[in-house]
Each structure stands twice: as structure tokens, then as C-alpha cells.
Amino acid sequence: MNRLNGKTAVVTGGGTGIGLGAAKRFVEEGAFVYIFGRRQAQLDAALEALGPNARAVAGSVTDLGDLDRLYETVKAERGRIDIVFANAGTGGFAPLGEITPEHYDAIFDVNVKGLLFTVQKALPLMGRGSSIILTGSSTGVMGTPQFSVYSATKAAIRNLARSWALDLQGTGIRVNVLSPGPTKTDLAREVVGEEAFEALGASTPIGRLGDPSETGAVAAFLASEDASFMTGGEVFVDGGLAQV
Structure with a gap:
């Protein structure tokens, strides 16, 4: 399948996990992909897996100068952006009563502020037919103990998509949220813990953890013309966790 043939994609948090899973699928479907991350x-290592139709730019979504450098590179080399997958994110546990300003700032700065400026700074390079994909989470519609700050960032992302769909009316640029559930990523295992994470996957109706390739397949759909009548929406890839 070559649904993304000739398109240029940017994936933040693209070095591992869900971002890398999407980048692999984008390349398989014909896109040239820029992955952006801190490490x-x-x-x-991701570039070795992706092959010649990918390029890496190092930086943080919390640094507006790094984002400017990313988009200056894309503009100089490709001239435009067709797909932005604003995927970079972080998380951590803190129950109510123990939430610190540092905990709040660290998570909101990456998940909301970083995502916002990832998208806004890309807009001058985007045109009709382009697709913006925001990484949400099943936690955005669920109550999760000790995870309220992270969950609130994902609920915020859901509303950003609704509002931006209206802001982008008439531009031909679509924006949608892709919301994973428990997925095999290093970050998820680090935050949740191996045993608890496996148990969470087993609790889904499908009965297992998701794989980044499965999320990447849905990202490719949202990036393609197959999703041309979709904007302001949310697609869950969560094994049914938040659906029943």
C-alpha cells in the first residue's frame, strides 16, 4: 500500500515506541519521515530501522528554538509538511495531596505546551490535504488513580483537536486525536512498572497489550486520504479498555 506516496511527515517522539511505530508505517506507505526527539x-537506532527515507533532528518540544530548527530543516530539504504526528509525551504518578508544581510543569510543558507549539509552528509549511494527528490516551476519558495530571493533559489535547478543527476550517487541513491504551513502549513500562503494565493489558477486552505497529497502522489511516472526511475526532486504539 502506498497511501502516503511522496508525502512529508514529521513525528515527534519518533525515536521509540508509538512514534517509531508510526514512522515505520509512514515510510512503508511511501512517506519521507522526519523523527524528532531528545536522545x-x-x-x-531508529534511523537504522527506518532506512533512507527518514531523517532525524534532535531536540525537545519544550524548546521553541529546537522546534524552529526542526521546521527550518524540513523547509530547506522538502519545502512542505503533509503530516504532523504530535506524539511526544511524558507522564508520572502523584496522588492528590502530593502533586508538586514541578510534577505539574514537567508533564503539562511536554504534553500540552510542547504539542501546541509543535502544531502551530508547522502550520506555515502545511496546506490543503494535510493531516495533523495528536496523541491522546484512554486515560483522557477515564478516572485513573494517582495519574490525574497526565490524564488531564490528554483531556486537554482532546479539546484542542475540537477547537483547532474550527480554527482550521477552510484550510483543508485536518486534525484528529489518536488515543492509545496500554501499548508496549519503554516509557509505559518505566512509568507503570512491568507487572502492573502486563496486568493492565490483560484487563482489556482483547486481553493483551497493544503493539506500536498497531497504533502506527491507525496513524497511517488518519494521515491518508482514506480519512479525508474526518476532523476534530478521536480514534481509540486501546483494546477496548476505555470503551466498555
Whole structure:
């Protein structure tokens, strides 16, 4: 399948996990992909897996200068952006009564502020037929103990998509949320813990953890013309966790 043939994609948090899963699928479907992340070693390893139709730029979504450098690179080399997958994110546990300003700032700065400026700074390079994909989470519609700050960032992302769909009316640019559930990523295992994470996957109606390739397949759908009548929406890839 070559639904993304000739398109240029940017994937933040693209060195590992869901971002890398999407980047692989985008390349398989014909896109040239820029992956963006903080850790050069992970980016280098990802490029080996992605092959010649990918390029890595190191930086943080919390640094507006790094984002400017990313988009200056894309503009110089490709001239435009067809797909933005604003996927970079972080998380951590803190129950009510123990939430600190540092905990709040660290998570909101990446998940909301970083995502917002990832999208806004890309807009001058985007045109009719382009697709913006925001990474949400099943936690955005569920109550999760000790995870309220992270969950609130994902609920915020859901409303950003609704509002931006209206802001982008008439531009031909679509924006949708892709909301994973428990998925095999290093970040998820680090935050939740291996045993608890496996148990969470087993609790889904499908009965297992998701794989980044499964989320990547849905990201490719949202990026393609197959989703041309979709904007302001949310697609769950959560094994049914938040659906029943």
C-alpha cells in the first residue's frame, strides 16, 4: 500500500515506541519521515530501522528554538509538511495531596505546551490535504488513580483537536486525536512498572497489550486520504479498555 506516496511527515517522539511505530508505517506507505526527539542514540537506532527515507533532528518540544530548527530543516530539504504526528509525551504518578508544581510543569510543558507549539509552528509549511494527528490516551476519558495530571493533559489535547478543527476550517487541513491504551513502549513500562503494565493489558477486552505497529497502522489511516472526511475526532486504539 502506498497511501502516503511522496508525502512529508514529521513525528515527534519518533525515536521509540508509538512514534517509531508510526514512522515505520509512514515510510512503508511511501512517506519521507522526519523523527524528532531528545536522545541522539535512540534517534540513530531508529534511523537504522527506518532506512533512507527518514531523517532525524534532535531536540525537545519544550524548546521553541529546537522546534524552529526542526521546521527550518524540513523547509530547506522538502519545502512542505503533509503530516504532523504530535506524539511526544511524558507522564508520572502523584496522588492528590502530593502533586508538586514541578510534577505539574514537567508533564503539562511536554504534553500540552510542547504539542501546541509543535502544531502551530508547522502550520506555515502545511496546506490543503494535510493531516495533523495528536496523541491522546484512554486515560483522557477515564478516572485513573494517582495519574490525574497526565490524564488531564490528554483531556486537554482532546479539546484542542475540537477547537483547532474550527480554527482550521477552510484550510483543508485536518486534525484528529489518536488515543492509545496500554501499548508496549519503554516509557509505559518505566512509568507503570512491568507487572502492573502486563496486568493492565490483560484487563482489556482483547486481553493483551497493544503493539506500536498497531497504533502506527491507525496513524497511517488518519494521515491518508482514506480519512479525508474526518476532523476534530478521536480514534481509540486501546483494546477496548476505555470503551466498555
